[in-house]
Amino acid sequence: MKRRSFFKFGMLSALASILKPQSLMGMNYAVSKVDLDPQKPVVISTWSHGLAANEEAWKLLGNSGKALDAVEAGVRHTESDLTNRSVGIGGRPDREGHVTLDACIMDDQSRCGAVAYLEGIKHPISVARAVMERTQHVMLVGRGAKSFAIDCGFEKFKTPIKEVKQDWKEWKKEHKDEFEKPEINHENHDTIGMLAIDENGNISGSCTTSGWAYKLAGRVGDSPIIGAGLFVDNEVGGACATGMGEAIIRIAGSHTVVEFMRQGHSPEMACKLAVERIISKHSDVKGLQCGFIAINKNGQVGGYSVYNGFNYAYKNSKENSQLIDAAFDRKW
Ligand code: ASP
Numbered sequence: 001m002k003r004r005s006f007f008k009f010g011m012l013s014a015l016a017s018i019l020k021p022q023s024l025m026g027m028n029y030a031v032s033k034v035d036l037d038p039q040k041p042v043v044i045s046t047w048s049h050g051l052a053a054n055e056e057a058w059k060l061l062g063n064s065g066k067a068l069d070a071v072e073a074g075v076r077h078t079e080s081d082l083t084n085r086s087v088g089i090g091g092r093p094d095r096e097g098h099v100t101l102d103a104c105i106m107d108d109q110s111r112c113g114a115v116a117y118l119e120g121i122k123h124p125i126s127v128a129r130a131v132m133e134r135t136q137h138v139m140l141v142g143r144g145a146k147s148f149a150i151d152c153g154f155e156k157f158k159t160p161i162k163e164v165k166q167d168w169k170e171w172k173k174e175h176k177d178e179f180e181k182p183e184i185n186h187e188n189h190d191t192i193g194m195l196a197i198d199e200n201g202n203i204s205g206s207c208t209t210s211g212w213a214y215k216l217a218g219r220v221g222d223s224p225i226i227g228a229g230l231f232v233d234n235e236v237g238g239a240c241a242t243g244m245g246e247a248i249i250r251i252a253g254s255h256t257v258v259e260f261m262r263q264g265h266s267p268e269m270a271c272k273l274a275v276e277r278i279i280s281k282h283s284d285v286k287g288l289q290c291g292f293i294a295i296n297k298n299g300q301v302g303g304y305s306v307y308n309g310f311n312y313a314y315k316n317s318k319e320n321s322q323l324i325d326a327a328f329d330r331k332w
Pocket of ligand 1 (some may be wrong): 191
């Protein structure tokens with residue numbers, strides 16, 4: 001960042017924190033302690049599966065490791081958890097029974113890589129990193145992504161696992177109408193998005209999911225889309241998203257959060273403004289859950305969601321990984 005714009009950013013941040021108590025007295029708005037407490041290194045990630053993922057990331061981050069390595073290692077832990085039904089190889093399939101995985105990664109140099117609609121590979125996040133590091137492309141999808149992963153030597157894994165296949169068969173019996181709009185709820189949506197700042201102040205992020213359970217075949221959500229599911233600008237900060245991907249894509253959600261931070265807003269306020277943008281673009285937000293988490297260049301963090309119930313895991317050098325309830329716009 002040029003010195004001048006750095007000063008501008010710093011001054012606006014300071015102004016934003018001074019103004020906070022007066023200007024942000026919305027009913028559900030709560031300034032979490034961590035939002036006001038700059039730290040380095042720090043890692044945050046979406047939902048309670050983030051607690052264990054943060055601990056994995058910390059093995060690197062806490063030992064002078066790079067944010068990029070930490071965010072890959074952290075979410076790999078979640079991707080290989082066979083009990084997790086919304087991320088990785090234990091995830092639920094589309095309505096035709098295929099588990100299709102989406103992931104992306106972005107580093108402090110604005111390098112990025114992504115895979116979408118990837119089947120039968122254990123660690124989509126590492127394939128996304130390989131796309132970033134070994135090709136001239138940003139995103140590979142479907143059959144091409146799988147061939148690339150196999151050529152690179154990534155571990156294969158047969159999906160869906162037995163229990164998931166059984167659940168899908170039951171679901172199929174009750175949902176014969178193939179054009180029926182799938183319902184979105186706590187059970188069928190969750191992604192792990194992770195953001196880290198390392199001791200050198202460099203920021204990276206990762207995002208990985210099995211997507212919307214029982215989605216239409218071919219559907220890809222926000223999670224592998226740079227700017228929607230994840231965005232990092234090392235001069236400003238990073239953000240990632242979870243929830244209904246279609247709504248997040250419509251506002252280029254994570255990029256929008258980072259741009260709000262660039263304007264001087266705190267991470268939590270930037271997430272709130274992006275959520276409000278989503279709400280303003282939809283005539284009916286009933287059941288439309290979306291949440292963002294964000295980290296800025298000082299290591300301050302925040303999160304915000306449309307509905308209550310969204311939380312994220314936080315870890316720094318002083319505390320064990322802890323779960324923070326994100327502030328929200330409305331109650332279910
Ligand atoms: N955002 C993901 C998707 O739409 C799912 C989720 O986070 O719940 O695929």
